Amino acid sequence: xxxxxxxxxxxxxxxxxxxxxxxxxxxxxxxxxxxxxxxxxxxxxxxxxxxxxxxxxxxxxxxxxxxxxxxxxxxxxxxxxxxxxxxxxxxxxxxxxxxxxxxxxxxxxxxxxxxxxxxxxxxxxxxxxxxxxxxxxxxxxxxxxxxxxxxxxxxxxxxxxxxxxxxxxxxxxxxxxxxxxxxxxxxxxxxxxxxxxxxxxx
Numbered sequence: 001x002x003x004x005x006x007x008x009x010x011x012x013x014x015x016x017x018x019x020x021x022x023x024x025x026x027x028x029x030x031x032x033x034x035x036x037x038x039x040x041x042x043x044x045x046x047x048x049x050x051x052x053x054x055x056x057x058x059x060x061x062x063x064x065x066x067x068x069x070x071x072x073x074x075x076x077x078x079x080x081x082x083x084x085x086x087x088x089x090x091x092x093x094x095x096x097x098x099x100x101x102x103x104x105x106x107x108x109x110x111x112x113x114x115x116x117x118x119x120x121x122x123x124x125x126x127x128x129x130x131x132x133x134x135x136x137x138x139x140x141x142x143x144x145x146x147x148x149x150x151x152x153x154x155x156x157x158x159x160x161x162x163x164x165x166x167x168x169x170x171x172x173x174x175x176x177x178x179x180x181x182x183x184x185x186x187x188x189x190x191x192x193x194x195x196x197x198x199x200x201x202x
Contacts, residue, residue, distance in 0.1 A: 011063040081120055081158060092158055094118045101127065104153050105146055110137045112174060124162040125154060132172045143168045 025031040043049045080091040098116040105114045112134035119126045127150055133142070147166040154164050 008063055008066045011060075015060065079120070081125075081160075083158070083160070094120065097154065097157070100157065101129075101150055101153065104149060105129065105131075108142075108146065108149070110135050110142060111146075112172075125160075125164045127154070127164060127166045129166065129168045131168060131170050132174070133170060134174050136173060136175065139170060143170070 022031070043053060079094045081094065081097070082089060082091045084090070098118050101116045101118070102114050105111060105116075110133055111131060113132035115130040117128040119128075129146065129150070131143075131146070133139075146168060150166050151164045155161070
């Protein structure tokens with residue numbers, strides 16, 4: 001897979017460099033329109049050049065598709081944790097574990113939002129958490145609780161003894177005044193009474 005990745009990157013870089021050089025020469029008047037027309041007319045007139053040009057176009061299409069597939073299409077569904085049970089092999093998706101961790105953490109008080117990123121290696125699991133705290137709390141205390149809860153939950157869910165490294169990044173802390181304001185707005189929206197329409201009166 002790494003070999004095809006390198007080939008795709010090399011092809012894409014080469015193609016981009018060629019296009020950049022062509023446009024630069026054209027903009028600097030180092031390349032005339034007549035020269036381009038001359039080259040295209042020779043290629044068009046030569047019957048043997050058709051299959052060659054078509055092959056190059058097909059290769060460009062395939063390589064760009066491979067490049068797109070490798071770098072822009074998410075393949076995280078294939079990232080799994082696998083272990084053997086007496087009855088057979090079991091595979092657990094990392095995406096499923098991320099959703100489980102998110103549901104577990106967001107239920108904790110003083111946590112407004114959470115984003116989870118999980119990676120696995122031979123040394124263990126690495127969980128990266130981004131938190132948005134809903135109030136000004138003791139950060140070492142709340143993050144320690146989050147780390148302990150995640151570690152115990154992951155180990156008990158998939159039955160592993162390997163270490164679970166939990167790194168936490170606190171991205172935002174909502175001040176108390178803003179929190180109270182949001183609560184008041186939500187309360188007003190809940191208690192708002194809709195007056196039924198009684199019709200038009202002249």
